[in-house]
Amino acid sequence: MAVAPYATPVEKAWYYTFRVICGLIFFFLIMPILVIIPLGFNPVPFFTYPMEGFSWRWYGEIFGDSPISILWQRSMVNSVVVAICATLLATILGTLAALGLTRADFPGKPAVMAILISPIMVPIVVIAVGMFYFYAQVGLVSTLSGIILAHTTLGVPFVVITVSATLQGFDHNLVRAGAILGANPVRVFRKVTLPIITPGVVSGSLFAFAASWDEIVVVLFLASTEQHTVPRRMWSGIRELLSPTIIAAATMLIIISILLMFTMEWLRRRSERMRGLTPS
């Protein structure tokens, strides 16, 4: 988009106004995330600028050995354990289902698809309350396994959607090409199919990981102090007394988000490059 050579002054003015408006909207999107990060290094517990210095004090509250720190550290371990287990489960179940969904048509397929996708559409409180009610009767409340199962459920739609999309874009002729070139089915799967669909599976699992890592509502209902995750600890902190320790924890979550985002973008652009010029 550039100013056309025949643009009138009004059009030119609009062109630049429009860019300024877009700039402001992007500022609105990014500003809150960037503004809070330095506040975690403020030596005093105030949330405003100018800062009075620089200090690791609040990070010390998370990584130190006070009772509070122990709670933070335990919540980190819980977050990591839950996210990894839920991601693994969601990736395996979701990838298998996506393979089945792309392989054949069967009656009721749209309905099955709708059910597999519904965890991202059903309001999270309804899910959490339902799980709390049901899991309580089978002894899964206040257990890590309960939270892992719940987070798997929340992450699985992302895996199904992403992997299905990848498989739909997969050119079945590549498998034929592999076979006619002399590779047996195992070799074709290992050398052709797997490398091509792996980025899709990885993207799906990153989504599932993020879904678990950021999740708070289900944990609010299912977890007791023992199973608190990082978002859950932040929640308690926010409700009791907003301290810069929360900002420090938030900053760490932001860094993980940025890492996830760049991995995702890298995968996406890589697969776009690969598809690039191939004639359809």
Added chain:
Amino acid sequence: MAAVSPNAGGPIMLDGVPLKIRLERAERMRKVKAVGLILPLFIFLMVTFAIPIVVMLMRSVENPEIVQVLPRSAAAMRLWDGEGFPPNEAMQTFAAEVVTAKAAKTLGKAAKRLNYNASGFRSMLFKTGTKLERAIEKEGEEAVLQGPEMLERFIDIDKRWGERRYWSIIRQASPPHTAWYLLRSVDRDYDENTDIVPISEDQAIHVEVLWRTIVISAVVTLLCLLLGFPIAYLLGTLPTKQSNLLILLLLLPFWTSLLVRTTAWLVLLQNEGVINDIAIYFGLWDEPLQLVRNRMGTYIAMVHILLPFMVLPMFSVMKGIDPYHMKAAASLGANPVSAFIKVYLPQTLPGVGAGVLLVFILSLGYYITPALVGGPADQMLSYFIAFHVNTTVNWGLAAALSALLLVCVMIFFAMYQRLVGVGNIRMN
């Protein structure tokens, strides 16, 4: 080798079996294999997700308390036609069971259930139990529980028993299933004649909350559309190299935890927060403005969180619009504004529709953000569901409100599915 009979008109045979049947068998095997791959996830979701929600929703029509605690009374009350007062025998049964349940310490459960309908019922029931026990000690069991004028005795214990309302509440709580919770979720109730009536205005809250939920969602969706359209248009019309860079600015908030972003707004908007300080420093206003724990804060934070969900579907549609269409429109004599409105805008509608529905559906279920940055008057349906689970422990009402929210979401989800198709949901 078996012969094939081509061109014979009839079915083609191979090894004596019609080939059609063999092929159908092979096709069926393929389907079975496909279903076999989906089955593990399907069962998993059924057990961890669908069944729990359905079981919980069943609570909205289940009515087990009276049936369990006062089973014979429940049966007797169900036989009562609701005219006048219950027959004397039913009252005798009721009195006997109240005494037994109080001794067995199960009366509390029934009392809590009846208290949902009329506050004060709980204490009245326990008082009745105590007084009946004392009367039995004094007069003997038979005289009290087989008395010919049970109603008189009940009114002596508490004069409220003289109101038909209380008896009809017991009758309404007696069947194993009830529509009462569902009625309460839309601010309706049974009167003493079991007719459906609106509840008194000082108690009515859920319709207002439902309406508030829809209004907040609609305003958030509209704001997202207003802010999202320009940047989707910018991203969709920029060369890929530049848009790839800008899109990171959109994806960073998208990937950042909802809780983190809500916290950020809480920090920015609070009275001693960054925005108030800067505004006062520059003289925009003199006293800290209340920007958070009100509707304003709720809108700001929710728009911020949901904006990427609006932009991404619009962007992917706009990216696919041929830029030559605008040039063609210009060459045909349309000025930029009418070319945009008549040529460009209609082509963006699928993306706009998808974005609008997605954001609206997601907003309907919002809980965390309003709970943290909103005030008491900004809480949405989700908040009340959680409230009835955690605070009043009224599962029936929580389930009924869940059903209400779920129905709203389903309506728009069905529209979304029609417009976009579940299989076509794309991320990134």
Added chain:
Amino acid sequence: MPGESEALVEFDNVDKTFDGETLVVKNLNMEVGQGEFLTMLGPSGSGKTTTLLMLAGFESITHGDILLGGRSLKNVPPYRRDIGMVFQNYALFPHMTVEENLAFPLEARKMPRDQIKEKIDRALAMVRLSEFSRRRPAQLSGGQQQRVAVARALVYEPALVLMDEPLGALDRQLRENMQYELKHIHETVGVTVVYVTHDQGEALTMSNRIAVFNEGEVQQIATPQVLYEEPENAFVAQFIGENNRLMGTVRSLNGKECQVEIDGGGEVAALAVNVAGVGERTTLSLRPESVKIDPPADGYPDRFDARVEELIYLGDHTRVRVNVCLHDDFIIKVPRSGDAPRLEVGETHTVGWNPADCRALDA
């Protein structure tokens, strides 16, 4: 000529059905000679691609057998057939470089490293892509991808290479260049090629022999010249090259000659190629260049009056559309030369042809 040499591939009474009701390939009997370039030509849905896929091993054979070098292929999976194949969309592996794509079949055959390197270099030199060995397919143009696909199908020196409309995705100019390039590669390497296309020009340019498919059956297998000049039925005549059709009824039959009464008037002598008998319907097939305008008196016994409807100047010749016997889509090609007749739209001229050029075929 290659068609006469020993057969490499034999189709033996091959039938194919997908749904168990209709046969998409009917009783196919065909041989492909060693070193031959055989093209299967036909409209879409004619069964040519299905035949190719059965030969490659991607579709099962419902009935009959296919032999490769005298050996039945029935129970041989694709990866043991040692056949090369160029796919319509090339099917290059997007995650591998050009080099890795070419190495794939060699590594699958457990060839030693140095030999692999040598073979890849030779194959890339053949398709003039040596500098591109480290690129990914997406970084190549359509024509370059096409040549990589050809190199990959040839690098392990299979006895037979299958090509499934390999030029379909290319633009016209490139397609014509690639036709010559493929023809040359075939001539230098000496590999047997079975080629599928729906483009008759492509088939005529490259093939030793062409098998014309329609509705699951081979209509005629012959060299391009025979196919064009001596089509055996109305479908082949119409499908290959430009053709004028006149419908009529056989009035008399005398060995190779017959008299046909054309619908809309007039009786002509024609070559009886494929007629059912006296009194039966027939299609007369005439190539536009065989028809003369204002022909000399002898040698052209079939003569009609024709009204000139349209003239299109095409440089080397002029296409003349005339109305003959109530057919207003009759085309005549008049080569550009000094003695070409001067024609105006609306004039009536005499047109005529030699009965030997007028083939009476099935109706």
